[in-house]
Amino acid sequence: xxxxxxxxxxxxxxxxxxxxxxxxxxxxxxxxxxxxxxxxxxxxxxxxxxxxxxxxxxxxxxxxxxxxxxxxxxxxxxxxxxxxxxxxxxxxxxxxxxxxxxxxxxxxxxxxxxxxxxxxxxxxxxxxxxxxxxxxxxxxxxxxxxxxxxxxxxxxxxxxxxxxxxxxxxxxxxxxxxxxxxxxxxxxxxxxxxxxxxxxxxxxxxxxxxxxxxxxxxxxxxxxxxxxxxxxxxxxxxxxxxxxxxxxxxxxxxxxxxxxxxxxxxxxxxxxxxxxxxxxxxxxxxxxxxxxxxxxxxxxxxxxxxxxxxxxxxxxxxxxxxxxxxxxxxxxxxxxxxxxxxxxxxxxxxxxxxxxxxxxx
Amino acid sequence: xxxxxxxxxxxxxxxxxxxxxxxxxxxxxxxxxxxxxxxxxxxxxxxxxxxxxxxxxxxxxxxxxxxxxxxxxxxxxxxxxxxxxxxxxxxxxxxxxxxxxxxxxxxxxxxxxxxxxxxxxxxxxxxxxxxxxxxxxxxxxxxxxxxxxxxxxxxxxxxxxxxxxxxxxxxxxxxxxxxxxxxxxxxxxxxxxxxxxxxxxxxxxxxxxxxxxxxxxxxxxxxxxxxxxxxxxxxxxxxxxxxxxxxxxxxxxxxxxxxxxxxxxxxxxxxxxxxxxxxxxxxxxxxxxxxxxxxxxxxxxxxxxxxxxxxxxxxxxxxxxxxxxxxxxxxxxxxxxxxxxxxxxxxxxxxxxxxxxxxxxxxxxxxxxxxxxxxxxxxxxxxxxxxxxxxxxxxxxxxxxxxxxxx
Ligand SMILES: Cc1cc2nc3c(=O)[nH]c(=O)nc-3n(C[C@H](O)[C@H](O)[C@H](O)COP(=O)(O)OP(=O)(O)OC[C@H]3O[C@@H](n4cnc5c(N)ncnc54)[C@H](O)[C@@H]3O)c2cc1C
Numbered sequence: 001x002x003x004x005x006x007x008x009x010x011x012x013x014x015x016x017x018x019x020x021x022x023x024x025x026x027x028x029x030x031x032x033x034x035x036x037x038x039x040x041x042x043x044x045x046x047x048x049x050x051x052x053x054x055x056x057x058x059x060x061x062x063x064x065x066x067x068x069x070x071x072x073x074x075x076x077x078x079x080x081x082x083x084x085x086x087x088x089x090x091x092x093x094x095x096x097x098x099x100x101x102x103x104x105x106x107x108x109x110x111x112x113x114x115x116x117x118x119x120x121x122x123x124x125x126x127x128x129x130x131x132x133x134x135x136x137x138x139x140x141x142x143x144x145x146x147x148x149x150x151x152x153x154x155x156x157x158x159x160x161x162x163x164x165x166x167x168x169x170x171x172x173x174x175x176x177x178x179x180x181x182x183x184x185x186x187x188x189x190x191x192x193x194x195x196x197x198x199x200x201x202x203x204x205x206x207x208x209x210x211x212x213x214x215x216x217x218x219x220x221x222x223x224x225x226x227x228x229x230x231x232x233x234x235x236x237x238x239x240x241x242x243x244x245x246x247x248x249x250x251x252x253x254x255x256x257x258x259x260x261x262x263x264x265x266x267x268x269x270x271x272x273x274x275x276x277x278x279x280x281x282x283x284x285x286x287x288x289x290x291x292x293x294x295x296x297x298x299x300x301x302x303x304x305x306x307x308x309x310x311x312x313x314x315x316x317x318x319x320x321x322x323x324x325x326x327x328x329x330x331x332x333x334x335x336x337x338x339x340x341x342x343x344x345x346x347x348x349x350x351x352x353x354x355x356x357x358x359x360x361x
Numbered sequence: 362x363x364x365x366x367x368x369x370x371x372x373x374x375x376x377x378x379x380x381x382x383x384x385x386x387x388x389x390x391x392x393x394x395x396x397x398x399x400x401x402x403x404x405x406x407x408x409x410x411x412x413x414x415x416x417x418x419x420x421x422x423x424x425x426x427x428x429x430x431x432x433x434x435x436x437x438x439x440x441x442x443x444x445x446x447x448x449x450x451x452x453x454x455x456x457x458x459x460x461x462x463x464x465x466x467x468x469x470x471x472x473x474x475x476x477x478x479x480x481x482x483x484x485x486x487x488x489x490x491x492x493x494x495x496x497x498x499x500x501x502x503x504x505x506x507x508x509x510x511x512x513x514x515x516x517x518x519x520x521x522x523x524x525x526x527x528x529x530x531x532x533x534x535x536x537x538x539x540x541x542x543x544x545x546x547x548x549x550x551x552x553x554x555x556x557x558x559x560x561x562x563x564x565x566x567x568x569x570x571x572x573x574x575x576x577x578x579x580x581x582x583x584x585x586x587x588x589x590x591x592x593x594x595x596x597x598x599x600x601x602x603x604x605x606x607x608x609x610x611x612x613x614x615x616x617x618x619x620x621x622x623x624x625x626x627x628x629x630x631x632x633x634x635x636x637x638x639x640x641x642x643x644x645x646x647x648x649x650x651x652x653x654x655x656x657x658x659x660x661x662x663x664x665x666x667x668x669x670x671x672x673x674x675x676x677x678x679x680x681x682x683x684x685x686x687x688x689x690x691x692x693x694x695x696x697x698x699x700x701x702x703x704x705x706x707x708x709x710x711x712x713x714x715x716x717x718x719x720x721x722x723x724x725x726x727x728x729x730x731x732x733x734x735x736x737x738x739x740x741x742x743x744x745x746x747x748x749x750x751x752x753x754x755x756x757x758x759x760x761x762x763x764x765x766x767x768x
Pocket of ligand 1: 494496
């Protein structure tokens with residue numbers, strides 16, 4: 001048994017860490033967020049140079065052909081830096097959907113562009129993964145889609161979409177297809193774009209080998225969100241510890257007050273085992289695929305709960321400063337908030353975990 | 362990352378399974394679960410089983426042969442395989458008492474050759490049962506303030522004072538004990554770690570009834586107890602350092618993920634077997650949700666343990682990852698017991714020999730017992746101090762000067 005990263009995986013982590021610390025300072029995040037841009041071009045470009053967009057795409061189509069564990073390592077680093085780039089949908093879920101569910105023509109058409117970052121693809125699966133709000137839903141028939149898909153990840157600025165219909169079929173839709181409208185939504189988190197898509201007899205190409213793939217990409221997405229939250233949570237803890245060392249009240253650093261120390265100790269304790277859950281979730285995809293859905297459910301639901309706890313506690317340690325825009329801590333707070341809601345709330349994901357284990361039907 | 366056994370470990374796992382198949386029937390009948398509720402039963406069959414495990418290297422595996430162990434090289438994965446296979450077969454992997462899990466590692470690290478020769482072999486075979494004499498009425502979390510005094514008299518120490526909360530003192534053959542040998546030294550530097558038989562004249566043991574209704578810990582009074590100085594382990598005055606290495610072993614012992622998994626599986630059985638208004642509780646989405654929440658935590662702890670084991674095998678510094686285990690594991694166990702009780706509703710509060718009692722009353726007993734483990738071995742708050750100070754590098758509490766010294 002070896003429950004750890006390989007040297008290559010550690011190298012990937014280090015190179016993303018190094019690059020992100022150079023190009024993705026909080027100022028950059030802030031500028032992108034305030035401009036309402038779907039991504040920072042420079043950050044995106046540099047990360048694509050490192051192979052981020054093609055991480056999971058087969059070498060035959062210009063990608064790196066790596067696995068979900070490598071993607072989780074990258075997702076954690078992106079979460080640490082609240083990086084304003086599409087990743088979960090565009091670099092993980094969409095390539096997996098097309099790679100696993102597309103036929104040869106579809107893969108040739110889409111994957112090479114996705115691998116080099118020139119083609120970005122949003123993913124519309126919220127109605128299946130998290131449940132339908134506002135009666136949204138998409139129906140498919142005769143090569144066209146109709147209806148609405150909400151909370152579409154990485155949709156703004158994308159050239160295409162992977163769309164799940166109400167019965168779990170998956171489709172490829174070009175952004176310039178007829179009868180398609182993309183409406184930007186605004187969440188608390190301005191580091192990643194999210195949209196609504198409305199379809200009116202919109203031409204779409206079904207993914208031809210889609211059996212089981214929808215669940216797989218949802219599971220993969222859940223693991224990525226958990227990894228992102230882990231990175232974000234770790235940074236919030238570190239910021240709280242650092243701030244507490246600097247800030248003085250009653251003539252001493254607040255870090256010497258036990259109430260503050262215990263808040264930090266609790267955050268650290270809750271975060272520590274999360275990494276093992278995330279890695280395991282990612283590992284199962286290649287090595288124990290029958291376990292993926294359950295492992296992803298544990299990772300997502302547990303890290304969601306820890307994320308909420310850390311987000312509020314780390315903010316609290318900062319006092320009034322934590323509540324300011326200036327401090328920027330809120331970017332992590334909000335990223336964690338959105339990760340929790342995307343692709344299934346903890347309650348919903350736990351209910352799925354119960355079904356997966358045959359506790360209920 | 363590769364969660365499969367490598368070839369060598371595959372073979373080893375098979376060996377453990379074969380041993381269990383062949384010898385399982387010799388294992389003491391009690392499951393680990395009910396075992397914890399009763400005072401230690403050191404009947405002959407327990408000793409025989411323990412001896413068999415030592416001989417086959419399934420307990421005390423890495424203890425050198427010359428001290429009665431199996432003398433295997435440290436292979437943390439093999440140790441893990443043994444633990445998992447015994448767990449899967451519901452067989453007790455030997456006794457995990459304070460002598461075996463705390464005294465022996467400490468002896469190995471700090472003991473003289475003579476002490477090792479004398480004590481380790483019978484301890485791992487459960488021929489000597491130990492108790493831990495650390496806490497005193499006025500020295501719990503602030504253990505280093507302990508006052509039990511050892512005065513020199515020729516080649517002996519004369520010990521006077523009192524210990525409290527001493528688990529198993531009423532059935533122990535020996536005690537490992539912290540006493541103050543240097544009354545004038547600073548508090549951490551005047552302590553010695555000393556071992557002596559419980560039948561030494563001048564020792565009085567008074568069992569304390571505990572909240573579970575079973576006496577498991579005691580007050581121990583020392584009146585002019587004469588102990589040879591040669592019984593000090595490690596250097597005189599260095600007892601604090603020696604004791605801390607013991608506590609480290611204890612903390613590892615207290616957060617065992619298999620123990621949590623065992624509870625979780627029992628909770629699951631309750632959900633399936635207990636009913637409310639004629640429906641199995643498993644159909645109740647609120648209880649299901651509570652169950653899955655804890656299931657995710659158990660899974661996190663098990664995988665975390667695997668990560669820690671891997672890191673240890675690679676010689677990596679584990680630090681924070683290790684420090685959190687006692688805090689999280691003990692809390693998790695307590696919550697699992699609580700969920701079990703809630704699933705049963707009013708049946709969950711039945712106790713003693715009541716009709717309708719489930720699992721011999723183990724749920725309530727464990728709920729209390731596991732709270733004891735949150736307190737014992739360094740309370741949750743003390744764990745948080747350690748995590749924040751040693752793990753996160755936050756400053757220690759400033760010392761408050763005594764009133765008289767201020768002004
Ligand atoms: C079931 C059980 C078995 C035990 N077995 C043994 C044994 O075999 N041998 C032995 O020597 N001892 C044993 N103990 C004793 C145990 O180690 C002590 O109870 C423990 O260390 C706490 O000490 P105390 O009881 O004096 O509590 P106190 O130290 O008085 O603590 C009371 C409360 O104050 C808090 N507190 C104290 N100091 C601080 C601080 N600095 N910061 C924040 N909070 C603080 C504690 O966390 C706790 O909540 C056992 C205890 C139990 C419950």
